[in-house]
Amino acid sequence: MITLRSDLHIHTLLSPCGDLDMTPAAIVQRAIEKGLHLIGITDHNSTRQAMLVKELGAEQGLYVLCGAEINTREEVHCLTFFDEESAISEFQDFIDKNLSDIENDPLRFGHQVQVDREENIVYIEKKLLITALHAGIDEIETEVHRLGGLFIPAHVDRTRFSLISQLGFIPADLRADALEISAANCHPEALAPYRIMFPGAFITGSDAHYSHQIGNHYTEFTIKDISLAEITMALKNQGGRFIKKLL
Amino acid sequence: MNVRELQQKLSLTVFCGGRSMEYEVSGGYTCDLLSDVMGHARSGNVWITLQTHQNVVAIASLKELPAIVLVKGFNPDTGMMEHAEKEGIAILGTDEDSFTVSGRIYQLLVSR
Numbered sequence: 036m037i038t039l040r041s042d043l044h045i046h047t048l049l050s051p052c053g054d055l056d057m058t059p060a061a062i063v064q065r066a067i068e069k070g071l072h073l074i075g076i077t078d079h080n081s082t083r084q085a086m087l088v089k090e091l092g093a094e095q096g097l098y099v100l101c102g103a104e105i106n107t108r109e110e111v112h113c114l115t116f117f118d119e120e121s122a123i124s125e126f127q128d129f130i131d132k133n134l135s136d137i138e139n140d141p142l143r144f145g146h147q148v149q150v151d152r153e154e155n156i157v158y159i160e161k162k163l164l165i166t167a168l169h170a171g172i173d174e175i176e177t178e179v180h181r182l183g184g185l186f187i188p189a190h191v192d193r194t195r196f197s198l199i200s201q202l203g204f205i206p207a208d209l210r211a212d213a214l215e216i217s218a219a220n221c222h223p224e225a226l227a228p229y230r231i232m233f234p235g236a237f238i239t240g241s242d243a244h245y246s247h248q249i250g251n252h253y254t255e256f257t258i259k260d261i262s263l264a265e266i267t268m269a270l271k272n273q274g275g276r277f278i279k280k281l282l
Numbered sequence: 283m284n285v286r287e288l289q290q291k292l293s294l295t296v297f298c299g300g301r302s303m304e305y306e307v308s309g310g311y312t313c314d315l316l317s318d319v320m321g322h323a324r325s326g327n328v329w330i331t332l333q334t335h336q337n338v339v340a341i342a343s344l345k346e347l348p349a350i351v352l353v354k355g356f357n358p359d360t361g362m363m364e365h366a367e368k369e370g371i372a373i374l375g376t377d378e379d380s381f382t383v384s385g386r387i388y389q390l391l392v393s394r
Binding site (some may be wrong): 102109171172173194199200201202204280 | 315316317319320333334335337339340359361371
C-alpha cells in the first residue's frame, strides 16, 4: 500500500472565476511542487479543460482525475469525476444539454477560455458556466453513476451553494460516494455532526482558483496504486484501502 | 382561511391534497433556501418556492407548514410526491412567479 496526497478540487482558467494563470501546465507544475500525487480538475459546469491536464500530468507522474464541479438545479455544487474519456465526453453532452443559454459577460464574471499545450486559446465558452443546470441533484447523481463516475457534493458545510445551505440537511438516501468538507471543519470535533448525517467518507480539497492555493488543503489516500477504482475502494473503506488524513 | 379555500380562491393546481387541505393558514413564507426556511418559517405558513426536492417536504413537516406552493409551473419530483403523500402535506402549483403568487396570498390573508 502507498499513501498519496490528493487535492480533488481545482479550477482551471476555463472557470470564469479561475485565474488566467491556471493553465494546465502551471497546475501540473504547482501540484508537483506541493507534493501532490493526485489532483482533480473541477471547473464549473465544464470538463473541457480537464483532459489536457491529465495528459500533461501523466507525462510527469501526476495522476489527474477529470471531472467538473456541477451546479445542480437546487444550486448545490457537486464534484464529479470520470475515468474513461468516453464517459467524460458523454457527461459533457449532458452538461451542454442542461446548461442555461445565458451569455457570459467576461468583464463581470471573468474569461472562460480553453487552451492547448502551447497555451493558445482554442475555445471560448460563450455560455455562463456558473449558472445552475436544468437538472436536479438526484438526476445528476444518477447520470454520473450511470457513466461509472464519482459523485461528491462539494463543501457541504458552506453557507452558500452547498447541500446544507440549499437543501437544509443531507438527504438520508443520498447516493454520494463521499462528501467534501471545508478545511476549517476537518478536525474530528467539527466533523462529528456531519458524520451523524452521512455515514460515508469525507474528503477535503483546496478549491483552488489561483495557483498558490493548489494543495493548501488535501486528502491522503492509502491505496494499492492510483486509479479511480482504488480511490473508490478507499472512499468505501474496502480491502485495506482507506482515507488516512484530511488537512 | 384554510388551505382548501386558499387553493380554490387562487385556482392553484393540486398535486397532492391530504389532510393538510383543512389546516388553517397563518401566513406565508417565500424562499428557495431550505436552510433559511428551516430557521425562519412559522407554523401554519404556506411555503412558496421553486424547489422540488424531497427535502422540501421534510422541512415543511418539521416546521408544521401545511402546504407548499410550487411556482412557475414546476412539478414536484417523484420523491417529493411520495413524501408529501406519506406526511399528508399539500403540494399546490401555479404558473405564476413567486412575487405574484406571494402578493395574491398576502392580499387574501390581510383582507380577512
